[in-house]
Structure formats: C-alpha cells, structure tokens
Amino acid sequence: xxxxxxxxNLSVAQVKEMFLYVGKQIIENKPLLTEVDSAIGxxxxxxxxxxxxxxxxxxxxxxxxxxxxxxFKTIGMxxxxxxxxxxxxxxxxxxxxxxxxxxxxxxLDLQLxxxxxxxxxxxxxxxGKASLGDKTMIDALEPAVEGLKESADKPxxxxxxxxxxxxxxxxxxxxxxxxxxxxxxxxxxxERAIGHQDAGATTIWIIFKxxxxxxxxxxxxx
Amino acid sequence: MKKVINKPESVAQETIEGFxxxxxxxxxxxxxxxxxxxxxxxxxxxxxxxxxxxxxPLFLGFVGEGLADGVAxxxxxxxxxxxxxxxxxxxxxxxKGVLFIYGNYAGDVLNFDMAVEMLEMEDVDSRTVRVSxxxxxAPVERKEDRRGIAGDVFVIKIAGAAAExxxxxxxVFEVTQKACDQTYSIGVALSPxxxxxxxxxxxxxxxxxxxxxxxxHGEPGMERTKIMKADKLVDRLMDTxxxxxxxxxxxxxxxxxxxxxxxxxxxxxxxxxxxxxxxEEKGVNVxxxxxxxxxxxxxxxxxxxxxxxxxxxxxxxxxxTANSPYYKK
Numbered sequence: 001x002x003x004x005x006x007x008x009n010l011s012v013a014q015v016k017e018m019f020l021y022v023g024k025q026i027i028e029n030k031p032l033l034t035e036v037d038s039a040i041g042x043x044x045x046x047x048x049x050x051x052x053x054x055x056x057x058x059x060x061x062x063x064x065x066x067x068x069x070x071x072f073k074t075i076g077m078x079x080x081x082x083x084x085x086x087x088x089x090x091x092x093x094x095x096x097x098x099x100x101x102x103x104x105x106x107x108l109d110l111q112l113x114x115x116x117x118x119x120x121x122x123x124x125x126x127x128g129k130a131s132l133g134d135k136t137m138i139d140a141l142e143p144a145v146e147g148l149k150e151s152a153d154k155p156x157x158x159x160x161x162x163x164x165x166x167x168x169x170x171x172x173x174x175x176x177x178x179x180x181x182x183x184x185x186x187x188x189x190x191e192r193a194i195g196h197q198d199a200g201a202t203t204i205w206i207i208f209k210x211x212x213x214x215x216x217x218x219x220x221x222x
Numbered sequence: 223m224k225k226v227i228n229k230p231e232s233v234a235q236e237t238i239e240g241f242x243x244x245x246x247x248x249x250x251x252x253x254x255x256x257x258x259x260x261x262x263x264x265x266x267x268x269x270x271x272x273x274x275x276x277x278x279p280l281f282l283g284f285v286g287e288g289l290a291d292g293v294a295x296x297x298x299x300x301x302x303x304x305x306x307x308x309x310x311x312x313x314x315x316x317x318k319g320v321l322f323i324y325g326n327y328a329g330d331v332l333n334f335d336m337a338v339e340m341l342e343m344e345d346v347d348s349r350t351v352r353v354s355x356x357x358x359x360a361p362v363e364r365k366e367d368r369r370g371i372a373g374d375v376f377v378i379k380i381a382g383a384a385a386e387x388x389x390x391x392x393x394v395f396e397v398t399q400k401a402c403d404q405t406y407s408i409g410v411a412l413s414p415x416x417x418x419x420x421x422x423x424x425x426x427x428x429x430x431x432x433x434x435x436x437x438x439h440g441e442p443g444m445e446r447t448k449i450m451k452a453d454k455l456v457d458r459l460m461d462t463x464x465x466x467x468x469x470x471x472x473x474x475x476x477x478x479x480x481x482x483x484x485x486x487x488x489x490x491x492x493x494x495x496x497x498x499x500x501x502e503e504k505g506v507n508v509x510x511x512x513x514x515x516x517x518x519x520x521x522x523x524x525x526x527x528x529x530x531x532x533x534x535x536x537x538x539x540x541x542x543t544a545n546s547p548y549y550k551k
Contacts, residue, residue, distance in 0.1 A: 034419075034420055038420070038422065038424070042299050042417065042424055042439040042440060042441075043417055043420055043422065043424060044297070044298065044299055044300055044417055044419070047230070047231070047297070047298075047417075047419050047420075048297070048300055051231060051297065080303065080304060080305075080336070081303050081304070081305045082303065083297075083300070083303065084274070084296035084297055084300040084301045084302050084303045084306075084329065084333060085274075085296065085297070085300035085301050085329040085333075086301070086327075086328045086329035086332050087329070088300075088301070088303055088329075088332075088333065089304070089329075089332040089333055089336055090332070127332065128328075128332065183328050184328050184329075185327075185437070185439055185440075185441050187367075187441075188359055188360075188369075188437065188441045188442050188443075189441075189442050192442065
C-alpha cells in the first residue's frame with residue numbers, strides 16, 4: 001500500500017477545485033440525466049442539476065471559502081436557492097446536511113469525507129422520508145457512503161475510498177432499476193417503473209465518479 | 223415541438239417579466255426572486271400559492287382580489303425554491319399570518335416545508351393546505367398521496383374569499399381544508415405536452431390512444447385505451463370520478479371542465495355538455511359550471527373534470543367577488 005496515498009489530505013482550495021470539476025461533469029451529463037429521467041419522470045432532472053451546479057460554481061467563485069464546511073454549505077445553499085423541485089432541497093441537503101454543526105475543517109481526508117456524507121445521508125432520509133429501495137438517489141448514496149466508511153476503516157487512500165464509493169454507487173444505480181418508485185412523478189407508474197434506473201441515483205454516481213476522476217487527474221499532475 | 227422561447231433556462235423568469243409588463247398596475251414583482259404579490263395588499267390573512275411554471279395561467283394568473291395575495295414560481299414543472307416562497311410570504315404577510323396552498327407533489331412539499339421552517343424563525347405564522355384532488359392518482363384511503371391538479375382553482379377561490387372576509391388564519395385554514403377535502407378531479411390525456419428545454423414530449427401516445435387519469439406532468443394514469451367519442455369518454459371519466467368521490471345523489475356541486483393546453487374550447491364545451499347530463503341523470507345538482515383552461519401542461523391535449531361538493535359555507539365563499547388577470551367572479 002502506498003503510504004503517501006494513505007495520508008492524502010485535500011486543502012480547502014483543492015476541495016473547491018474538485019467540486020468545480022464535479023459541477024462541470026454534471027452539466028456535461030445533462031442529456032444523459034434528461035434521458036434517464038424522461039423514461040419515468042418528467043425529464044427535468046438534468047436541467048435542475050445543471051441549474052444548481054451552475055449557481056454553485058458562480059457562488060463558489062465569488063465567495064472566499066475559509067473551510068471545507070464553507071464549501072459544502074455554499075454548494076448546498078446555491079442548490080436549494082436556485083433549483084427548486086424535490087432535487088433542490090434533497091441535493092442541497094447532500095451538501096449542507098453533512099457539515100451542519102461540524103467544527104470548521106481545513107483539510108479533507110477519507111475519514112472526514114465518510115463522516116460528512118454519512119451525516120448527509122441521514123439528513124436526506126429525515127427530510128425526504130425515503131429509504132433504500134424507494135427508487136431515489138438514496139439507492140446510490142447509501143451504498144456509496146457504506147463504501148466510504150468501509151474504506152476509511154481499513155484504511156486505504158482517499159482515491160481508493162472514492163473508487164470504492166463510485167463502484168458501490170454504480171451498483172446502487174443498477175439496483176434502482178429493480179425497484180418500484182415510492183416518490184416523485186414515477187410513483188404512479190407502479191410496476192411500470194421497473195427496468196428503469198433512478199435519475200437522482202445516477203447523479204450521485206456521477207458525483208462520486210467525478211470526484212475520483214478529479215483526484216486521479218490531480219495526482220497525475222503532481 | 224416549436225416554441226416561442228429564448229434560452230430554455232430563462233423561461234420562468236421571462237414569463238414573469240412579460241406578465242409584469244401587462245399587469246404592472248395591479249401587481250408587484252419582488253426583487254431577486256420569481257415571486258409576485260398584489261399591489262393593494264390588505265390587513266388580512268395572506269394567501270400564498272405556488273408551484274412550477276408551465277401550467278399557466280395557474281399559478282401566476284390567480285393573484286388578485288378574493289384570490290391569492292402572492293405567488294412563488296419555480297422553473298418549468300419544478301417547485302419554487304424555499305427562499306422564493308419565504309420572500310413572497312414575508313411580502314404578503316400583514317401580521318395576520320399566511321396560508322400556503324399548492325399541489326401535493328414531493329418537490330412542492332419539500333420546498334414549502336423548508337420555507338415554513340425558515341419563516342418560523344422570523345415569527346411568521348403559517349398554515350398549509352395541499353391540494354390533492356386527482357382521484358386517479360391514489361385511492362381515497364391514501365388521499366394524502368393524491369396529486370393536485372385543476373382543483374387548485376376551487377381551493378384558491380375559497381381561501382381567497384375567506385381571507386377577504388377577515389377571518390383568522392385558523393378559520394381560513396379550516397374552510398380551505400374543507401374545500402380541498404370536497405374537491406375531486408379526473409383527467410384524460412390525448413397527446414403530450416413538451417418541456418421547453420428538451421423540446422421532447424413528456425410521454426408518447428399513439429394517434430389512436432388516450433390515457434385516462436393521466437397527471438398534468440404526464441404522470442401515468444389508470445388506463446391506456448383506444449380513443450373514444452366524447453360522450454363515451456366523459457361517461458367513463460364521470461363513472462370513476464363519482465365512484466372515487468363522496469358526491470352522491472342530491473348533493474350540490476360546482477363543476478370545472480379544464481383544458482390541458484391544446485384542446486379547444488369547442489371540445490371542452492362538447493365534454494361539458496355530457497358532464498352536465500351525466501350529473502343530471504345521477505341526481506347531482508349543478509350549482510355552477512366553469513369551462514376554461516386554467517391548469518395546463520403546455521400543449522398537452524385533453525381535459526380534466528373537477529367537482530367541488532358545496533355546503534352553505536362553501537357556496538357563499540364560492541360566490542364571493544374575485545378578480546385576477548385570469549379569473550373573475
């Protein structure tokens with residue numbers, strides 16, 4: 001195991017760059033998300049996510065973030081205040097929920113990432129009243145969080161941890177195809193929703209995939 | 223589908239800007255958010271409505287005397303943001319509290335609930351009524367799961383009238399919730415609408431098909447069938463509507479036949495003719511009928527039928543004066 005990789009700590013500036021990259025990837029994947037959502041929803045998930053991440057990019061570039069907490073909170077509030085729809089509150093909570101009442105942190109390591117997303121997951125479940133298997137973004141987020149936690153316990157490098165989370169999220173997206181929707185526009189589809197993946201879960205997978213890509217890219221540049 | 227738009231992401235904002243040029247004498251746009259209030263706000267309970275854009279004239283066109291005092295608008299088919307709702311509520315509140323009315327959709331519930339939490343911290347009192355009139359979306363045992371469709375119109379009308387009479391927040395809430403509980407709708411889709419951004423239809427239906435009970439965002443309904451003649455179609459819809467509602471022989475109702483966007487007034491009148499005759503046959507008294515397109519889904523083809531079961535209190539509020547750009551009484 002690479003000892004250096006184990007101790008990777010991302011600075012505030014690096015975390016900001018990472019999420020700017022994540023936002024770009026989400027915006028680029030707008031057509032995919034629209035297509036996935038159109039199958040069982042009303043097709044606006046990609047548009048909403050793209051609006052949210054564009055606003056997050058704008059706010060992040062204007063704001064001086066002093067801590068990891070600031071970054072997460074800025075992204076979350078940008079989404080809540082710009083997107084609307086269920087995704088605005090839910091994906092906003094993905095970022096605000098994990099840093100609520102958390103002491104200001106200036107570095108992000110695998111353990112902290114696992115802690116933050118674990119708290120976000122709980123906050124989202126409380127707000128949205130959904131659980132695993134309801135064909136929502138939780139179907140990808142919960143396994144991804146499990147992946148982060150397992151990796152942090154071992155421990156492995158941040159990159160390994162993100163790879164693990166990405167893989168688990170992808171499996172979650174796959175599993176979401178088998179579920180009947182309990183929320184949103186797809187709810188009334190009943191059995192007819194089976195066979196289609198959830199759009200929110202797909203976005204979660206892209207978020208973890210993009211974090212992994214950014215980390216790989218930045219590691220290669222160093 | 224060909225659309226008169228500029229940038230897809232600016233649709234909601236430009237809709238409001240265009241509306242404001244037309245109604246600047248009676249309406250006021252709030253800064254920085256997609257929210258509008260009446261200009262002549264009164265010292266009374268404020269009625270605040272909201273939802274996604276794309277259903278015009280709902281919700282935008284229902285701000286005025288005897289109706290809503292403010293409206294919070296989201297992007298196309300998406301709930302408004304909590305800060306938009308919060309700003310509209312604060313602007314409309316005279317200190318007597320705010321009644322929120324919106325269609326029962328996950329996104330709207332989440333955003334309005336979050337706005338309510340934020341308002342509590344600023345000592346703004348509020349109550350909420352979630353319109354859930356679509357009988358096709360869940361059985362009556364799960365009324366809390368039913369979607370809100372054209373029934374919004376009746377519920378907003380009753381709330382606006384009650385607030386205008388100077389009732390307290392609790393009283394306005396009570397009667398509005400009663401109206402909501404007594405409002406039942408069912409719709410049918412003949413052709414899809416399109417989301418301006420993608421230009422793609424939200425669902426597909428063959429030329430000879432229709433979907434009974436379909437939702438206003440293209441949510442699937444109860445059954446896809448071959449196209450029927452108007453009378454037979456209305457008979458099918460009324461059959462389900464009466465079965466799923468508590469409207470019975472001897473009851474008195476107000477009726478709304480609402481077009482979804484591309485169905486013409488001619489077709490709506492043809493449908494309304496049959497609705498009136500079915501109700502007559504069933505011994506249900508029709509107090510009032512409104513044939514219009516209030517709650518639309520872009521150019522979706524089809525219509526919905528809504529019944530508001532009246533009692534003396536609701537009847538009085540139903541008849542009260544109302545005046546907004548797209549609704550008059």
